[in-house]
Amino acid sequence: xxxxxxxxxxxxxxxxxxxxxxxxxxxxxxxxxxxxxxxxxxxxxxxxxxxxxxxxxxxxxxxxxxxxxxxxxxxxxxxxxxxxxxxxxxxxxxxxxxxxxxxxxxxxxxxxxxxxxxxxxxxxxxxxxxxxxxxxxxxxxxxxxxxxxxxxxxxxxxxxxxxxxxxxxxxxxxxxxxxxxxxxxxxxxxxxxxxxxxxxxxxxxxxxxxxxxxxxxxxxxxxxxxxxxxxxxxxxxxxxxxxxxxxxxxxxxxxxxxxxxxxxxxxxxxxxxxxxxxxxxxxxxxxxxxxxxxxxxxxxxxxxxxxxxxxxxxxxxxxxxxxxxxxxxxxxxxxxxxxxxxxxxxxxxxxxxxxxxxxxxxxxxxxxxxxxxxxxxxxxxxxxxxxxxxxxxxxxxxxxxxxxxxxxxxxxxxxxxxxxxxxxxxxxx
Amino acid sequence: xxxxxxxxxxxxxxxxxxxxxxxxxxxxxxxxxxxxxxxxxxxxxxxxxxxxxxxxxxxxxxxxxxxxxxxxxxxxxxxxxxxxxxxxxxxxxxxxxxxxxxxxxxxxxxxxxxxxxxxxxxxxxxxxxxxxxxxxxxxxxxxxxxxxxxxxxxxxxxxxxxxxxxxxxxxxxxxxxxxxxxxxxxxxxxxxxxxxxxxxxxxxxxxxxxxxxxxxxxxxxxxxxxxxxxxxxxxxxxxxxxxxxxxxxxxxxxxxxxxxxxxxxxxxxxxxxxxxxxxxxxxxxxxxxxxxxxxxxxxxxxxxxxxxxxxxxxxxxxxxxxxxxxxxxxxx
Numbered sequence: 001x002x003x004x005x006x007x008x009x010x011x012x013x014x015x016x017x018x019x020x021x022x023x024x025x026x027x028x029x030x031x032x033x034x035x036x037x038x039x040x041x042x043x044x045x046x047x048x049x050x051x052x053x054x055x056x057x058x059x060x061x062x063x064x065x066x067x068x069x070x071x072x073x074x075x076x077x078x079x080x081x082x083x084x085x086x087x088x089x090x091x092x093x094x095x096x097x098x099x100x101x102x103x104x105x106x107x108x109x110x111x112x113x114x115x116x117x118x119x120x121x122x123x124x125x126x127x128x129x130x131x132x133x134x135x136x137x138x139x140x141x142x143x144x145x146x147x148x149x150x151x152x153x154x155x156x157x158x159x160x161x162x163x164x165x166x167x168x169x170x171x172x173x174x175x176x177x178x179x180x181x182x183x184x185x186x187x188x189x190x191x192x193x194x195x196x197x198x199x200x201x202x203x204x205x206x207x208x209x210x211x212x213x214x215x216x217x218x219x220x221x222x223x224x225x226x227x228x229x230x231x232x233x234x235x236x237x238x239x240x241x242x243x244x245x246x247x248x249x250x251x252x253x254x255x256x257x258x259x260x261x262x263x264x265x266x267x268x269x270x271x272x273x274x275x276x277x278x279x280x281x282x283x284x285x286x287x288x289x290x291x292x293x294x295x296x297x298x299x300x301x302x303x304x305x306x307x308x309x310x311x312x313x314x315x316x317x318x319x320x321x322x323x324x325x326x327x328x329x330x331x332x333x334x335x336x337x338x339x340x341x342x343x344x345x346x347x348x349x350x351x352x353x354x355x356x357x358x359x360x361x362x363x364x365x366x367x368x369x370x371x372x373x374x375x376x377x378x379x380x381x382x383x384x385x386x387x388x389x390x391x392x393x394x395x396x397x398x399x400x401x402x403x404x405x406x407x408x409x410x411x412x413x414x415x416x417x418x419x420x421x422x423x424x425x426x427x428x429x
Numbered sequence: 430x431x432x433x434x435x436x437x438x439x440x441x442x443x444x445x446x447x448x449x450x451x452x453x454x455x456x457x458x459x460x461x462x463x464x465x466x467x468x469x470x471x472x473x474x475x476x477x478x479x480x481x482x483x484x485x486x487x488x489x490x491x492x493x494x495x496x497x498x499x500x501x502x503x504x505x506x507x508x509x510x511x512x513x514x515x516x517x518x519x520x521x522x523x524x525x526x527x528x529x530x531x532x533x534x535x536x537x538x539x540x541x542x543x544x545x546x547x548x549x550x551x552x553x554x555x556x557x558x559x560x561x562x563x564x565x566x567x568x569x570x571x572x573x574x575x576x577x578x579x580x581x582x583x584x585x586x587x588x589x590x591x592x593x594x595x596x597x598x599x600x601x602x603x604x605x606x607x608x609x610x611x612x613x614x615x616x617x618x619x620x621x622x623x624x625x626x627x628x629x630x631x632x633x634x635x636x637x638x639x640x641x642x643x644x645x646x647x648x649x650x651x652x653x654x655x656x657x658x659x660x661x662x663x664x665x666x667x668x669x670x671x672x673x674x675x676x677x678x679x680x681x682x683x684x685x686x687x688x689x690x691x692x693x694x695x696x697x698x699x700x701x702x703x704x705x706x707x708x709x710x711x712x713x714x715x716x717x718x719x720x721x722x723x724x725x726x727x728x729x730x731x732x733x734x735x736x737x738x739x740x741x742x743x744x745x746x747x748x749x750x751x752x753x754x755x756x757x758x759x760x761x
Contacts, residue, residue, distance in 0.1 A: 201581055
């Protein structure tokens with residue numbers, strides 16, 4: 001394996017409080033350290049004017065395999081992730097069939113290895129087939145490599161089942177990933193209950209769908225002591241509940257999807273099916289509250305909530321379009337845009353997509369610490385570009401950010417010290 | 430340009446107007462200015478005048494082909510559109526697509542492509558989903574005009590226009606009038622379009638009356654006064670527009686029972702007496718007698734319900750000729 005010296009880049013490693021120009025050495029797939037003395041490099045990379053970031057860790061991506069390969073595959077999505085600087089993606093269990101057995105997990109991990117793109121961390125199903133009734137063999141799933149359990153967007157309506165799932169997971173010290181959305185307040189609806197849905201006559205999802213579910217979950221967290229991460233919060237009231245739970249000392253954390261920090265219900269006003277997401281885009285003050293919660297750390301993580309779709313899935317009237325955004329490739333650009341818009345400082349923004357999510361997963365990644373796996377990206381902060389949906393590497397080209405201008409772009413991505421992506425036609429090593 | 434991502438896209442309002450502000454599609458009342466609404470009403474007046482003179486057919490759309498695309502069952506609206514097209518001398522075909530075979534967008538687009546290939550000039554569209562007419566207008570060949578005959582709970586512009594026509598004919602200047610829309614506003618595309626039309630035409634006061642469960646969240650932001658008490662809401666109004674209460678709403682537990690609904694929101698002669706003495710009663714039909722309105726009121730002297738149907742023909746003739754770029758010539 002090559003010994004690489006990346007010279008004179010701006011090292012941005014918030015986990016270690018580092019932000020300075022330095023040389024970074026990689027050997028044996030690991031980070032040797034900054035400004036090493038006597039390092040013999042096989043290859044030297046000039047990074048003057050460029051940033052060196054830890055590889056991004058994305059807590060929620062749909063890879064669509066098995067079952068929906070027309071939307072995406074492990075290979076297609078992991079390569080898209082790597083090109084966008086994302087070196088670890090957390091695969092969600094709501095595939096077809098769901099990932100609820102150790103064999104499913106191993107198969108997924110093998111496919112990811114063969115794809116030579118981003119690493120895949122697998123979240124296993126909390127209940128068999130996500131049926132919300134029978135617990136999965138969580139211990140076996142964890143042994144096969146699952147980083148936690150989730151029922152994704154499927155409800156666990158029976159609170160006794162949920163209580164036992166949390167107790168069982170807590171006994172195994174497993175993190176449970178929750179997407180709080182009360183099914184009975186969500187079913188058959190597609191837009192935020194507010195001015196726009198009322199005007200357009202779209203069946204509406206109230207904020208209470210989120211807070212009612214959070215209420216159930218939090219009560220059971222308090223009861224069981226299980227560690228729960230709440231994903232894709234969408235409302236001011238939702239983050240308020242999370243903040244209170246955190247200050248009460250409950251073992252909980254939360255994230256928001258990057259698109260929720262930029263889009264609102266107003267973006268649905270022209271029935272744009274690309275803005276059909278779940279939970280729905282909410283009001284401006286919800287978006288502002290999410291930004292505040294991200295800034296004050298209530299939301300410690302920003303994720304992509306990547307959901308690639310084939311063209312036909314979005315070629316339909318709003319309510320009939322399938323929800324979700326192909327979002328891996330906008331995670332870093334949108335995170336950095338938050339810095340430009342003064343929402344949070346650069347180091348914080350990077351932390352929210354690197355070592356903070358790695359910490360939730362319990363993985364020793366998302367940093368440039370000496371000895372850590374050499375997962376990192378080389379970023380050109382000056383590159384100006386415009387997002388073209390057709391140019392997305394993901395199999396899904398469904399994005400509402402088509403035409404948005406961005407500054408800064410990933411030039412190279414390394415995983416385990418191996419170059420898995422190089423822009424501008426330079427061949428991958 | 431990415432076909433899937435029309436951003437920065439035309440807003441629905443822009444979509445239905447040509448660059449010089451003429452009507453290109455009719456998708457929604459929202460976004461049409463007062464002069465355009467008044468022009469539609471004036472043109473409908475010309476057609477109504479022709480009708481009164483016994484002229485039933487004009488050659489304005491001779492050689493044009495109109496396709497009625499009904500993805501949701503409807504008899505009355507479809508029939509009036511058909512009749513309006515025939516009176517304009519257009520060729521008409523009506524297709525009723527079963528919801529099951531066309532629930533997917535690609536099927537909807539496939540259907541459109543096929544009809545385009547048959548060289549249609551106009552699509553009249555009814556669909557169960559809000560935004561379906563916009564979707565079709567956005568993806569249709571540029572020579573085809575789209576008229577929304579009802580999309581989900583969103584809009585039913587020709588119904589709203591014929592209601593405005595009715596009010597103008599029977600009550601005159603809208604700015605002096607108090608108008609109440611009563612019933613299931615939440616699920617009503619008619620109510621949404623009426624509210625926009627009334628506000629655009631600067632109606633004096635627009636009220637909505639109904640139980641909280643049947644009013645959309647924040648309905649007052651549409652520019653209406655909200656009443657949950659029928660007697661209070663009806664006081665001194667000049668126009669009462671009753672909405673149809675669909676029976677399946679009862680199963681969805683929006684209201685406890687038909688009986689209680691009738692007790693609280695049914696339009697009876699006694700209640701109507703609270704309105705202005707010369708108030709008119711309207712209903713987009715078909716009315717549930719004994720649920721939202723009594724037969725005495727529906728068939729009574731203040732009811733203009735059947736006139737609405739007649740005016741609907743003139744409005745639809747006006748709109749169809751306008752989106753085809755022709756205007757009625759009224760014989761001197």
